[in-house]
Amino acid sequence: MPSLRAAIVGAGLIASKKHIPAYLKHQKTVQLSAICDVNAQAVQQVAQSFRIPHTYPNLSEMLAQEKPDIVDICTPPRTHAALAVQAMEQGCHVLIEKPMALTVADSDAIVDAARKHGVQVCVAHSDLFYWPFMHARELVARGAIGTIRGMRIFLSTPMDYMTSQPDHWAHKLPGGVIGETGPHVVYMSLAFLRNVRDVNVSTMKLLDYPWSQYEDYRIDILGENGISSIALTYTTQQWMARVDVLGEDGTLLLDLEGMNLVTYRRRALRPLAIGRSVLSDAAHSLGNLCRNGLRSITGTLRSTHDLIIERFAESILQGTAPPVTAEEGRETVRVLNMIVDKLQGQSG
Numbered sequence: 001m002p003s004l005r006a007a008i009v010g011a012g013l014i015a016s017k018k019h020i021p022a023y024l025k026h027q028k029t030v031q032l033s034a035i036c037d038v039n040a041q042a043v044q045q046v047a048q049s050f051r052i053p054h055t056y057p058n059l060s061e062m063l064a065q066e067k068p069d070i071v072d073i074c075t076p077p078r079t080h081a082a083l084a085v086q087a088m089e090q091g092c093h094v095l096i097e098k099p100m101a102l103t104v105a106d107s108d109a110i111v112d113a114a115r116k117h118g119v120q121v122c123v124a125h126s127d128l129f130y131w132p133f134m135h136a137r138e139l140v141a142r143g144a145i146g147t148i149r150g151m152r153i154f155l156s157t158p159m160d161y162m163t164s165q166p167d168h169w170a171h172k173l174p175g176g177v178i179g180e181t182g183p184h185v186v187y188m189s190l191a192f193l194r195n196v197r198d199v200n201v202s203t204m205k206l207l208d209y210p211w212s213q214y215e216d217y218r219i220d221i222l223g224e225n226g227i228s229s230i231a232l233t234y235t236t237q238q239w240m241a242r243v244d245v246l247g248e249d250g251t252l253l254l255d256l257e258g259m260n261l262v263t264y265r266r267r268a269l270r271p272l273a274i275g276r277s278v279l280s281d282a283a284h285s286l287g288n289l290c291r292n293g294l295r296s297i298t299g300t301l302r303s304t305h306d307l308i309i310e311r312f313a314e315s316i317l318q319g320t321a322p323p324v325t326a327e328e329g330r331e332t333v334r335v336l337n338m339i340v341d342k343l344q345g346q347s348g
Helices: 012-026 040-050 059-066 077-089 104-118 133-143 178-190 271-298 306-317 326-347
Strands: 004-009 032-034 055-058 070-075 091-095 122-124 148-156 199-204 218-221 226-233 240-247 251-255 260-264
Touching: 004 012, 004 059, 004 306, 012 032, 012 040, 012 306, 032 040, 032 059, 032 104, 040 055, 055 059, 059 077, 070 271, 077 091, 077 104, 077 271, 091 306, 104 326, 122 178, 122 306, 133 240, 133 251, 133 260, 133 306, 148 178, 148 260, 178 218, 199 326, 271 326
Parallel strands: 004 032, 004 070, 032 055, 070 091, 091 122, 148 226
Antiparallel strands: 148 240, 199 218, 218 226, 240 251, 251 260
16 A cells, blocks of 8 residues: 555646646555545546546545645636645645745745644755756766856747737736746746845836737846856747856766766867867767667656655655755745746836
8 A cells, every 4th residue: 555645736738748647656654535626527527537546626625534744736826825724734745746836925934834743844856856957966076076156947838828818817926927937947046046035127018919918038146156047948949958067177068858867067168179179079979869868768767756756755754854845845935936026017
């Protein structure tokens, strides 16, 4: 029998595409027993598709009947805090999709409830669990590129994913679509920057969608040990997620979706030195391609949510810290709100 029982709140895209498939891979550790949503048709369709035994119209009924160990919250961000606190009051551990909440006050309510009821909270900061990003953190921790001097992040989200859809829920978030994608670039920056004290934001409107405030963002997050310079664009038909981590002795070049990491060093501009650098980069990329191909063939190429759910279940069973703590979620919300405040100051 499984050691833990889980129940999901919200039958939308993130639940069906990410969370539910991950639970189904770990049925020996955690059994997904129920799902609830106010949309009766949606919840029935998802339950039928994934053979989830029980459906409910709301969290209260699901908690009373199922008594789950884990409640997984996949609803719009404005609902996260109230649902999380309600679940924790019944002794449930909670997994929350990003962002943890919309405000620092709501984030504090989640942190306080976890401490009061002695339960764990994990925030689904999924991009931290791409293989290149995990490996980059390991390399930095052992000093492979020396002291961190800064970062650069570039994300491209296709127009059709959110921008061209007038009724997409992200347009209703503080700051618009930045509220949906922004948490990713913030928590990736916080993985390497300390004590963020300020942000700078520049924006541009490039598309004729009146419901979209901006479609191109340039953001600088200023920490005490460096700056993370970020470009976010919603104006193309391309997905792209690239991260550069600049160290004193080298730079890590990450393609998250391509599952590639190159350790870049170019200390001289002589032709021979440049040639060696290019060959080294190519060798790194070829090695990653071979390793990822083997992982794909053998079925060991893991999704980010697969890793989060596995590690969260393990942390509950072993009494260790969750893979992403509530405090980390709160800090992401704090910095994201700094960005939104700058945006609102521009529009005002």
